[in-house]
Amino acid sequence: MTSLVVGSAFISRLCSVLSPRRKPLLPSRAMAADGATVGGLCLEHVTVQRGQRCILTDVSMPIREGGVTAIVGPSGAGKTTLLGVLNGLIRPTAGQVVLNGMGCLSSPETLQIHRRRTATVFQEHALIDRISALDNVLLGLADRRHPLSPLPWPAELQEQAAAALQEVGLLPHAHARAANLSGGERQRVGIARAMVRQPRLLLGDEPFSALDPGLAASLGSLLKGYAQASGVTVVLVLHQLDMARRLADRIVGLRDGRVCFDGPASDFDLAVQQHLFASTPSLSGEPT
Ligand SMILES: Nc1ncnc2c1ncn2[C@@H]1O[C@H](COP(=O)(O)OP(=O)(O)OP(=O)(O)O)[C@@H](O)[C@H]1O
Ligand SMILES: [Mg+2]
Numbered sequence: 001m002t003s004l005v006v007g008s009a010f011i012s013r014l015c016s017v018l019s020p021r022r023k024p025l026l027p028s029r030a031m032a033a034d035g036a037t038v039g040g041l042c043l044e045h046v047t048v049q050r051g052q053r054c055i056l057t058d059v060s061m062p063i064r065e066g067g068v069t070a071i072v073g074p075s076g077a078g079k080t081t082l083l084g085v086l087n088g089l090i091r092p093t094a095g096q097v098v099l100n101g102m103g104c105l106s107s108p109e110t111l112q113i114h115r116r117r118t119a120t121v122f123q124e125h126a127l128i129d130r131i132s133a134l135d136n137v138l139l140g141l142a143d144r145r146h147p148l149s150p151l152p153w154p155a156e157l158q159e160q161a162a163a164a165l166q167e168v169g170l171l172p173h174a175h176a177r178a179a180n181l182s183g184g185e186r187q188r189v190g191i192a193r194a195m196v197r198q199p200r201l202l203l204g205d206e207p208f209s210a211l212d213p214g215l216a217a218s219l220g221s222l223l224k225g226y227a228q229a230s231g232v233t234v235v236l237v238l239h240q241l242d243m244a245r246r247l248a249d250r251i252v253g254l255r256d257g258r259v260c261f262d263g264p265a266s267d268f269d270l271a272v273q274q275h276l277f278a279s280t281p282s283l284s285g286e287p288t
Contacts, residue, residue, distance in 0.1 A: 040064040040233060041086070041114075041201070045095035048081055048257075055081045056257045058095070065100075065200075066231040068224055070238045070248035070265070074277055077254040079237040080123055083203050086235060087120050116143060119199035121207040123237075125190040129179035133170060133189045136178050137161040140193035164192035168219065183210040191219060202226075204236040208243070216240070220247045241273060 040063050048056040056078045063069055063086075071079045084090035085097060088111050097105040105111050119140065127136050138153050138161045145154070153161075165171045168188040178186060187210040194202060202223065208216035224247050227234045238244040244251055244265065251268040253261030253276040261272050 040100050042098045042100070043085065043095070044098060046085055046092040046097065047094040048078075048085065048090060049093040054257055056085070056092075059254075059257075059259055060095075061252060061259065061262060063233060063235060065233050066227060067249045068227050068234045068236065068247055069250045069252060070236050070244035071252050071254060072238055072241060072244050072268075072276070073254035073260075078257040079254055080205055081257075082254065083120065083205050083235065083237060086201070087118050087203055088114050114201075117200040119194035119197040119202055121187075121190045121194045121202075121204040123205035123209075125186045127178040127186055127189055127193075130177065132175050132177060133165060133181065133185075133192075134158070134161055134174040136189050137164050137193045137196050140164075140196045161192075161196050164196035165189070167195060167222065168192045169215075184212065184215065187211060188215075188219070199232065201233045201235070204234070206237050206239060209239065216243065223247070241268075244268070 042062040043059055046056055046059045047054060059082065071082060073079055081090060085092055088097070088105050091106070099105065099110060099114060102113065103110050105114055128139070138157060141153075141157050141161065144157065162171060162174060165174050168191050170185060170188050170192065173181065173185060176185075178189060181189065187207065191204070191207055194204070204223070208219060211219065220243055223234055223236070226232050236244075236247070238247075245268060248265045251261065251263065251265050252259060253268070253272065255276055260276055261268065
């Protein structure tokens with residue numbers, strides 16, 4: 001059990017060793033996890049159909065390396081489905097996803113490399129309740145060791161996981177069972193589990209929805225800072241439109257599975273917002 005190996009003394013030592021000026025957890029351009037230079041990726045005429053229904057229809061968009069893209073749109077517009085296509089978990093019914101210089105995700109080899117370089121913060125956190133916060137973060141590194149290994153996690157990986165928890169302010173809760181964490185704390189464990197992978201593409205599905213505004217703003221700035229400093233490509237589904245404007249270079253507006261807006265965040269004005277959310281049933285007034 002990992003928790004037997006990483007004890008509280010280890011955590012306290014890490015707390016004192018991890019200074020605010022430590023090396024960033026996400027890799028720099030020159031330090032991509034597998035040493036490769038990674039370009040952006042491009043969705044080409046992607047359609048996702050379930051039964052008779054088109055959830056995404058003819059979606060085309062290049063995603064350049066190193067930027068922050070926000071995906072916004074009404075509930076049910078297809079945002080989570082779009083992220084699933086981007087991380088390779090959902091295969092398009094038509095069209096393709098092309099990695100610059102590496103071919104299509106329909107190739108099993110390309111898909112495997114893409115998955116290794118990609119991390120996702122899931123909308124429902126997808127934590128395992130009965131294990132600790134730290135062990136949940138370590139699961140982000142599951143593909144870095146043999147799946148049947150009976151050995152404890154190597155110390156280096158444990159330190160990376162602890163550093164990721166430190167990044168999101170949860171190191172003191174490293175040994176708490178996920179089941180006992182608050183909604184916002186669970187969400188932060190999900191963010192740490194994605195960051196610990198040192199991805200080249202970081203996808204977040206409403207990654208700040210359970211956080212108070214201050215924490216949401218600081219974690220948003222953390223991810224934006226990483227994207228700017230290290231060339232990691234960040235794509236975030238956001239319901240908070242003010243945050244989308246503040247964090248993203250580019251905003252993609254989805255409605256009924258189609259791209260309605262795709263442009264610089266500065267062009268996403270009130271008129272565009274009203275068009276995107278027009279006639280959306282709302283229980284509590286306008287979107288923020
Ligand atoms: N496997 C599926 N089978 C059938 N319908 C699906 C499936 N997955 C998603 N849908 C439908 O596709 C639509 C888009 O779903 P998606 O989860 O992508 O929306 P979303 O924009 O992320 O919504 P929200 O903001 O509420 O999270 C929804 O109406 C959903 O019910
Ligand atoms: Mg969703």
